[in-house]
Amino acid sequence: MKTGRMKTIAALLVLYMGAMAAPAVFAAESTMPPPLMIQEQGSFAAGGSVVTGADGKTLHGDHLYAFYQIPVNARKLPLVMWHGHGQFSKTWETTPDGREGYQTLFLRRGFGVYLIDQPRRGNAGTSTVPMTISAKPDEQDWFNTFRVGVWPNHYPGVQFPHDSAALDQYFRQMTPDTGPYDAEVNADAVVALFKKIGPAILVTHSQAGGPGWLAAMKSENVRAIVAYEPGSGFVFPENALPPALKSSGGDVLAPVAVPADAFKRLSKIPIVIYYGDNIPDHPVGNRYQDMWRIRLEMARTWAKAVNAQGGDVTVIHLPDVGLKGNTHFAFSDLNNLQVADLMSAFLHEKGLDGVSTPAK
Amino acid sequence: MKTGRMKTIAALLVLYMGAMAAPAVFAAESTMPPPLMIQEQGSFAAGGSVVTGADGKTLHGDHLYAFYQIPVNARKLPLVMWHGHGQFSKTWETTPDGREGYQTLFLRRGFGVYLIDQPRRGNAGTSTVPMTISAKPDEQDWFNTFRVGVWPNHYPGVQFPHDSAALDQYFRQMTPDTGPYDAEVNADAVVALFKKIGPAILVTHSQAGGPGWLAAMKSENVRAIVAYEPGSGFVFPENALPPALKSSGGDVLAPVAVPADAFKRLSKIPIVIYYGDNIPDHPVGNRYQDMWRIRLEMARTWAKAVNAQGGDVTVIHLPDVGLKGNTHFAFSDLNNLQVADLMSAFLHEKGLDGVSTPAK
Numbered sequence: 001m002k003t004g005r006m007k008t009i010a011a012l013l014v015l016y017m018g019a020m021a022a023p024a025v026f027a028a029e030s031t032m033p034p035p036l037m038i039q040e041q042g043s044f045a046a047g048g049s050v051v052t053g054a055d056g057k058t059l060h061g062d063h064l065y066a067f068y069q070i071p072v073n074a075r076k077l078p079l080v081m082w083h084g085h086g087q088f089s090k091t092w093e094t095t096p097d098g099r100e101g102y103q104t105l106f107l108r109r110g111f112g113v114y115l116i117d118q119p120r121r122g123n124a125g126t127s128t129v130p131m132t133i134s135a136k137p138d139e140q141d142w143f144n145t146f147r148v149g150v151w152p153n154h155y156p157g158v159q160f161p162h163d164s165a166a167l168d169q170y171f172r173q174m175t176p177d178t179g180p181y182d183a184e185v186n187a188d189a190v191v192a193l194f195k196k197i198g199p200a201i202l203v204t205h206s207q208a209g210g211p212g213w214l215a216a217m218k219s220e221n222v223r224a225i226v227a228y229e230p231g232s233g234f235v236f237p238e239n240a241l242p243p244a245l246k247s248s249g250g251d252v253l254a255p256v257a258v259p260a261d262a263f264k265r266l267s268k269i270p271i272v273i274y275y276g277d278n279i280p281d282h283p284v285g286n287r288y289q290d291m292w293r294i295r296l297e298m299a300r301t302w303a304k305a306v307n308a309q310g311g312d313v314t315v316i317h318l319p320d321v322g323l324k325g326n327t328h329f330a331f332s333d334l335n336n337l338q339v340a341d342l343m344s345a346f347l348h349e350k351g352l353d354g355v356s357t358p359a360k
Numbered sequence: 361m362k363t364g365r366m367k368t369i370a371a372l373l374v375l376y377m378g379a380m381a382a383p384a385v386f387a388a389e390s391t392m393p394p395p396l397m398i399q400e401q402g403s404f405a406a407g408g409s410v411v412t413g414a415d416g417k418t419l420h421g422d423h424l425y426a427f428y429q430i431p432v433n434a435r436k437l438p439l440v441m442w443h444g445h446g447q448f449s450k451t452w453e454t455t456p457d458g459r460e461g462y463q464t465l466f467l468r469r470g471f472g473v474y475l476i477d478q479p480r481r482g483n484a485g486t487s488t489v490p491m492t493i494s495a496k497p498d499e500q501d502w503f504n505t506f507r508v509g510v511w512p513n514h515y516p517g518v519q520f521p522h523d524s525a526a527l528d529q530y531f532r533q534m535t536p537d538t539g540p541y542d543a544e545v546n547a548d549a550v551v552a553l554f555k556k557i558g559p560a561i562l563v564t565h566s567q568a569g570g571p572g573w574l575a576a577m578k579s580e581n582v583r584a585i586v587a588y589e590p591g592s593g594f595v596f597p598e599n600a601l602p603p604a605l606k607s608s609g610g611d612v613l614a615p616v617a618v619p620a621d622a623f624k625r626l627s628k629i630p631i632v633i634y635y636g637d638n639i640p641d642h643p644v645g646n647r648y649q650d651m652w653r654i655r656l657e658m659a660r661t662w663a664k665a666v667n668a669q670g671g672d673v674t675v676i677h678l679p680d681v682g683l684k685g686n687t688h689f690a691f692s693d694l695n696n697l698q699v700a701d702l703m704s705a706f707l708h709e710k711g712l713d714g715v716s717t718p719a720k
Binding site: 132 | 393395396397398399400401402403404405408411412413415416417418419420421423425427432448449450453454458460461464477481482483484485486487488489490491492493494495496497498499500501528529531532533534535536538539
């Protein structure tokens with residue numbers, strides 16, 4: 001009798017999940033969000049290496065750490081979210097002002113979500129190479145670099161909260177490297193993750209953009225990439241490198257050479273790249289803005305190069321599609337629901353959001 | 361009409377949660393665990409400090425990081441789980457062999473769960489004090505210290521998997537300090553967490569035991585403590601210090617002096633302390649076992665001291681209650697469901713597992 005009741009309830013839960021597929025409608029009906037229904041969650045290390053000391057003792061390091069959640073009746077392809085420089089999984093979790101970030105928003109939209117800490121960062125802290133952490137105060141530089149404004153002023157209309165509590169949380173979501181930064185080490189760990197979990201969609205932020213391309217060249221399980229503001233590591237065929245770009249502040253953005261056949265693999269998957277607001281279209285004196293001008297320009301050059309080989313890369317400057325005021329962290333900005341809607345539309349358009357056969 | 365349907369489903373969900381309150385019955389009916397129903401989840405930083413450089417730039421550090429999940433129809437007091445030396449929140453997540461750890465097990469049992477990374481560790485990486493990380497290979501020492509066995513051999517009957525994949529995950533769940541270890545900094549951050557979240561139950565592992573007592577002395581929101589294998593930082597009234605204990609290997613365990621009135625506060629809450637197996641009751645040559653002999657002895661001395669002031673401290677050596685083979689990580693060992701049952705029984709006995717009025 002109990003079994004029968006559980007089956008009835010299970011059927012209703014599926015019905016309930018159906019209702020959740022229309023979150024906008026649901027939100028209009030209730031101020032309290034519906035519960036998340038998680039079929040499975042957990043964490044593990046992927047990739048990495050082992051070094052052995054003179055006394056035969058070992059150190060396992062250079063792996064990534066992943067925390068994952070799979071909702072009931074999940075869509076077929078999960079999302080793997082990869083933070084940028086100085087950041088960790090928090091990038092995708094609760095926003096600085098306490099709202100739901102991409103981790104929970106996309107669970108609500110039916111996707112499995114894997115959050116990673118890349119090797120030598122956050123919960124993947126063990127590096128096989130020693131490191132000194134300087135604890136140097138420099139947060140004002142990041143406020144500027146992340147285009148919240150020019151310290152201590154916010155950009156007019158910026159999609160970032162103005163209260164000090166949110167800024168406190170924002171600064172505390174930075175964390176230092178615990179070993180030397182190494183794009184190949186990072187890409188290899190991500191390839192190991194995709195080998196373990198199977199086909200999935202890679203979502204990168206900032207510095208993860210470059211090793212994200214490397215991972216996609218190494219693993220066919222990377223079925224699409226959504227890249228928020230990649231700022232370095234743009235790969236090009238070694239025989240067709242574009243010129244390096246230079247910002248007004250002296251920042252140099254050089255292409256990264258890769259074998260032509262490896263580059264070609266990037267033309268096999270859909271890729272979308274988003275950049276936020278307050279990026280000028282001509283050189284300006286504010287070096288923190290101008291460094292993003294050359295990055296957006298390089299991204300457009302990169303898209304053309306991939307698309308020339310039959311690729312499917314779209315670069316979207318958010319103000320061009322009506323989203324104003326976004327910082328370097330569009331996915332956690334005040335308008336992040338709209339930013340997420342754009343990503344959802346991309347995934348739908350490319351046929352990446354299908355629902356798998358529900359588990360029995 | 362839709363609203364009506366949602367209300368019906370919501371009522372059934374509550375019924376469903378009722379069924380989950382009897383997990384043993386449920387498990388007998390299905391091989392797939394029921395979905396977790398999470399009302400809310402997210403992460404934030406708590407506590408910490410700010411330093412300012414000569415150029416006026418700031419660094420926010422020394423906070424803790426917390427990831428929390430609150431189930432539907434949660435019990436009134438959530439659990440705050442605090443890792444030990446060289447570890448981070450992973451301690452409580454998926455076990456090395458891929459089973460559910462305390463995070464998910466106690467969510468299933470209806471508790472809100474906060475996992476923390478203490479200041480200068482894991483996702484709370486930013487320290488205001490510089491640090492050099494040595495990347496020294498030493499994992500065999502930890503295999504021994506954590507009483508899995510004497511490398512490379514497992515203790516007979518040890519509740520730890522024998523496969524190399526699990527050992528790989530186990531070693532990769534260690535992570536270095538990113539700043540100097542400071543028990544007061546850690547306790548203060550935990551006090552800030554309890555100030556933010558309100559009354560809760562503190563669950564500590566190993567090195568967190570000591571700063572856990574400090575936090576309970578500083579915050580009345582710490583309503584109970586479950587301590588797994590505290591190994592240092594036993595606090596005593598400064599006018600009644602017991603002698604330091606010395607192991608056969610030369611390890612010295614000294615009491616930590618605190619003001620008598622602060623110590624007295626520990627007598628106001630229920631506390632249970634658990635130790636696993638392979639801890640001798642008399643001095644032995646194996647220093648990795650003998651260091652635990654003196655720690656268990658000190659814990660018993662500590663319990664007597666608190667109880668002499670009207671306290672409620674129980675020390676349980678797991679083999680004495682029929683649980684054999686446990687390592688330093690009883691909560692993630694092969695028999696962790698039984699270990700969790702013991703903790704559940706303690707919480708129930710002390711009236712700490714009541715269910716709050718469901719939110720409207």
